[in-house]
Structure formats: structure tokens, C-alpha cells
Amino acid sequence: MTATSGWTSHGWWYGPDPEPVEDRPDEQAKCGGPAMCRTCKAESGQVVEPRIPEPAVRVTAYTVSCLPVDHVGYKKLSLTVSEYTPGLWAVTRNGFFYDQNENRYSESTVKADEEVARDVLFTLTSATTLAKRLAPNVKIGGRTVASALARAER
Numbered sequence: 581m582t583a584t585s586g587w588t589s590h591g592w593w594y595g596p597d598p599e600p601v602e603d604r605p606d607e608q609a610k611c612g613g614p615a616m617c618r619t620c621k622a623e624s625g626q627v628v629e630p631r632i633p634e635p636a637v638r639v640t641a642y643t644v645s646c647l648p649v650d651h652v653g654y655k656k657l658s659l660t661v662s663e664y665t666p667g668l669w670a671v672t673r674n675g676f677f678y679d680q681n682e683n684r685y686s687e688s689t690v691k692a693d694e695e696v697a698r699d700v701l702f703t704l705t706s707a708t709t710l711a712k713r714l715a716p717n718v719k720i721g722g723r724t725v726a727s728a729l730a731r732a733e734r
């Protein structure tokens with residue numbers, strides 16, 4: 581941008597030319613001018629950095645398990661309900677997505693196949709209901725939720 585001079589709408593002078601005292605605006609905002617004020621800065625041709633909003637904190641994942649949270653098998657014998665895209669939630673375990681009929685699909689299949697994607701993405705309520713239905717039957721190797729609970733009680 582070529583350096584030009586002029587008055588901002590807030591009444592502040594900018595640019596390389598000396599301020600023409602004789603046609604100074606009647607009023608000058610107490611905004612601090614181009615160095616301090618976004619409006620003056622933009623009007624004087626300077627690049628204004630985008631205003632970064634306050635960080636937003638959102639819950640995008642839940643762990644669903646029949647085991648108590650302090651159980652040694654809690655992480656391995658649980659499901660995750662997570663937001664896949666805004667407003668659509670998936671029930672996953674070990675990278676696989678579950679549909680209502682308990683079929684499992686890899687993430688690449690979900691990405692490639694719209695029909696599969698429709699079957700494995702839910703409202704949060706539906707995803708949570710499905711995860712709660714699946715949770716008692718989660719297995720890893722030969723371990724089940726029941727055997728993990730039995731072992732903990734011994």
C-alpha cells in the first residue's frame with residue numbers, strides 16, 4: 581500500500597505528511613489514534629490482525645463403561661461417545677465405529693461410505709443409549725466386563 585496521509589473518521593492524522601494544523605477536525609475521539617484504535621488503524625491503511633475471541637470450551641467426548649472409574653480395566657473395557665462432526669456423535673472403541681446392530685466399521689470406511697456414516701453417527705442421546713447397551717458386553721482378549729469385576733472382587 582502506498583503511504584498516504586489523511587484524517588481517520590475519529591479525527592486522527594496518519595501518514596508521512598506533516599499534520600495540516602489548519603484543517604484539523606473539530607473533534608477527535610479519545611481512542612488513541614492509529615497506534616491504539618482498530619478503526620483508526622484500519623482507516624490509515626495498516627493491517628489489522630483478526631480479533632481472536634475468548635477460547636471456547638466444549639465437551640466433545642464421554643467414556644461409557646460398566647466398570648468403576650478407578651478399576652484397572654476401566655480404559656480398556658469402555659466405549660467412547662465422541663462428537664465426530666458438530667452435532668453428530670459416534671460410539672467408538674479401539675478406532676472402530678458401531679452401528680445400532682453392533683456392526684463395527686473402521687474410520688476409513690466411515691469416511692468413504694456415506695451410507696455407513698449415516699448408520700454410525702447419531703444424536704448425543706442416541707449415541708449414549710447405544711454405548712450403554714454395548715458397555716456390558718465389551719471384551720478385550722478373553723477378558724469381559726464380568727470377569728474384570730469378578731477379579732477385582734477376589
Ligand SMILES: [Zn+2]
Pocket residue numbers: 588590592609611612613614617618619620621
Ligand atoms: Zn480511532
